[in-house]
Amino acid sequence: MRLKDILALASIQGPARTPAERLKRSCHSVEDMRKLASKRLPKSIFDYIEGGGEDEFSMRRNRSSFDDWAFMPKWGSVDNMDLSSTLLGGPTSLPFYLSPTGGTRLFNPKGETAVARAALAQGIPYGLAHLSTTTMEDVSAAAPTLRRWFNLEPIADKVELQAVLDRVCRAGYEALIVNVDCRSIGHRERDYRNGFTAPPTIKPKTVVEGALHPRWALGFLANDAIAFPNLDAEEPTGPLASSPDMWRTLLAGAYEPTDWDDLREIRMRWSGPIILKGVVNPKDAALAAEYGFDAIQVSNHGGRQLDHMASPLDVLEDIATAVDGRLEIIVDGGIRRGSDMVKAIALGATACSIGRPYLYGLAAAGEVGVEHVINLFRDEMMRAMMMLGVTSIEELRTNGRELLRHKSESFPSAPAKKPADSENSYAETSL
Numbered sequence: 001m002r003l004k005d006i007l008a009l010a011s012i013q014g015p016a017r018t019p020a021e022r023l024k025r026s027c028h029s030v031e032d033m034r035k036l037a038s039k040r041l042p043k044s045i046f047d048y049i050e051g052g053g054e055d056e057f058s059m060r061r062n063r064s065s066f067d068d069w070a071f072m073p074k075w076g077s078v079d080n081m082d083l084s085s086t087l088l089g090g091p092t093s094l095p096f097y098l099s100p101t102g103g104t105r106l107f108n109p110k111g112e113t114a115v116a117r118a119a120l121a122q123g124i125p126y127g128l129a130h131l132s133t134t135t136m137e138d139v140s141a142a143a144p145t146l147r148r149w150f151n152l153e154p155i156a157d158k159v160e161l162q163a164v165l166d167r168v169c170r171a172g173y174e175a176l177i178v179n180v181d182c183r184s185i186g187h188r189e190r191d192y193r194n195g196f197t198a199p200p201t202i203k204p205k206t207v208v209e210g211a212l213h214p215r216w217a218l219g220f221l222a223n224d225a226i227a228f229p230n231l232d233a234e235e236p237t238g239p240l241a242s243s244p245d246m247w248r249t250l251l252a253g254a255y256e257p258t259d260w261d262d263l264r265e266i267r268m269r270w271s272g273p274i275i276l277k278g279v280v281n282p283k284d285a286a287l288a289a290e291y292g293f294d295a296i297q298v299s300n301h302g303g304r305q306l307d308h309m310a311s312p313l314d315v316l317e318d319i320a321t322a323v324d325g326r327l328e329i330i331v332d333g334g335i336r337r338g339s340d341m342v343k344a345i346a347l348g349a350t351a352c353s354i355g356r357p358y359l360y361g362l363a364a365a366g367e368v369g370v371e372h373v374i375n376l377f378r379d380e381m382m383r384a385m386m387m388l389g390v391t392s393i394e395e396l397r398t399n400g401r402e403l404l405r406h407k408s409e410s411f412p413s414a415p416a417k418k419p420a421d422s423e424n425s426y427a428e429t430s431l
Helices: 003-009 019-026 030-040 043-050 057-067 111-122 136-142 158-170 189-193 204-212 214-222 244-251 260-269 282-290 312-323 338-346 356-388 393-403 425-429
Strands: 069-071 085-087 090-092 096-098 126-128 148-152 175-179 274-277 295-298 328-331 351-354 404-406
Touching (some): 019 030, 030 356, 043 204, 158 260, 282 295, 351 356, 393 404
Parallel strands (some): 148 175, 328 351
Antiparallel strands (some): 069 404
């Protein structure tokens, strides 16, 4: 090939003009964003995102369960692709939301406000954690038209419960996400090795890691202390302040015994939608439907709690059968590709949710990074559905199961031909 032919085919790119353009050129998957985030953060902070409970089997199983399902596309015209959907009675541009995550300003100084703005720009809901590091009121002010949901633990004290619900309502949150998987904190051994304990232990390597990541260290030191202002019924005033007790709440746990009666109390006191997050047992899913909850989130807390749990995908079909359309089903855990979301919805999920992937984006590039991750999922879902021969999310929910085959299921084989006898063998084999 001559040089002029090569030059005619080649595209010479100038320098990227914006952070979004740089990400588009260099980060083509969630894994690319994960690698970039690992460079931006000290190891102990990155490990807090990455780690799971004990031997991290649950976390690995969350990922590997998607590999057990194979696609079987169908042929036909695919026109007017539409990824929009509804969730908890409202619109969403994509069939997923951003899950609540604790300690978010550890990964980027803008923390939850950056995540909220990115979700608003992309037209999807955002769940704010009760262990968030920005007040719920500030998140509302940053993204007033965002579909905002608030996450909390069951509260046995009825006076305290009502006071918290009143604050959430005043701040304009439309739905609750109630955890039912945190009776104890999982044994997260990466954190213990890194000194990420309650309260945190500063080791020599902690100082070295901070010095090797000056951008992160400057952002950490120049902003309000990492605190958890949404645990109480009253909005805090003045700069946020940290304390050992707060860190003990995040890392050691301070949970009181609660049961289905406490969940029923929340249902009675809150008029909006409620998601029960952490349901993995079909019997619990059926009870949630009987008690009038609007949705369940099939989740093992990203593999951070009980190790050797079934993955959400492992139990999804059984749960869908148990609830029989009486409530919506959201799935999280191990989702790294748009094709993973396609599989979950085809198997009975109403929608999905992500946590670690958007935290990679936040750590790598702030608000722009979160948007980039959402767009990766958007593009991958579009591509997977087009190649499957599916036009819409509704079609995927209705007919998706016939487009999947589990590795344990035998693939149908063509019927065996009858042996041809000597007289008609020529005629049969020539057909």
